[in-house]
Amino acid sequence: MKLNANISMLFQEVGFLDRFKAAANHGFKGVEFLFPYDFDKKTIQEHLENHSLELVLFNMPPGDWENGERGMACNPKKIAEFQDSVGLAIEYATFLNCSKLHCMAGIKPLRTDTEILTETYKNNLRFAAREAKKRDITVLIEAINFYDIPNFFLNYSTAALNIIRDLNEPNLMFQYDVYHMQIMEGNLANTINKNIKKIGHFQLADTPGRHEPGTGEINYTYILELIRSIEYDGWVGCEYIPKTTTKSSLAWIRPFL
Secondary structure (H helix, E strand, O other): EEEEEOOOOOOOOOOHHHHHHHHOOOOOOEEEEOOOOOOOOOHHHHHHHHOOEEEHHHHHHHHOOHHHOOOOOOOOHHHHHHHHHHHHHHHHHHHOOOEEEEEOOOEEOOOOOHHHHHHHHHHHHOOOOHHOOOOOOOOOOOOOOOOOOOOOOOOOHHHHHHHHHHHOOOOOOEEEHHHHHHHHHHOHHHHHHHHHHHEEEEOOOOOOOOOOOOOOOHHHHHHHHHHHHHOOEEEEOOOHHOOOOOOHHHHOOOOOH
16 A cells, blocks of 8 residues: 655645655655645755655646636636646656646636536646656546535546546546545445546545544545555555644554555
């Protein structure tokens, strides 16, 4: 079981750059985070190398995050900005030897037809996947619950997987977030089993609260054993908010590390 730490959520007791060391000290061999763009690529590379960590995943630029944007891929008014952001993300990923990029679909613009949003999203994903393929990078898309992010464009696994099949780009895959999918649809084990060949990354948190496994309703012992037993050799990202401290939240993980 390859469990990696999402250091945008874990180890917030220390500054971002100190979280690489904290993750390594707690047994992690890989990390992911939301965005690297506020930091020089060389600085991040040094922290990865100093602590023998693999960078598993990060997100493409989301647009104006501080003012509520959560991706640009579905927005027909931001196609040029989206394409520029793909180039920046690939530049960082190539330098940092990161083989996966998450492309956030974005919040649906008001008064825009669903067909136009879908066409824009598919065209942008096709562009991103083909540009990323030149560098052997996989592009991931994620369905996110509409309680945490109202009006997010992509909410269900079926919708995401249908888009992946329609586009038929070999390096376009599904990022299956157990937390979001439990909220939106349940049926976790069947969905994972049925679609494992299209799943390029897992993320986990319990619900309610988005805290560590064992604090909510999801049977993570069963889910993680299922992932371990099927044809999946990728990473599982610990993308949760510790209920108290990060250290105390990691008791559940010891058998898997």
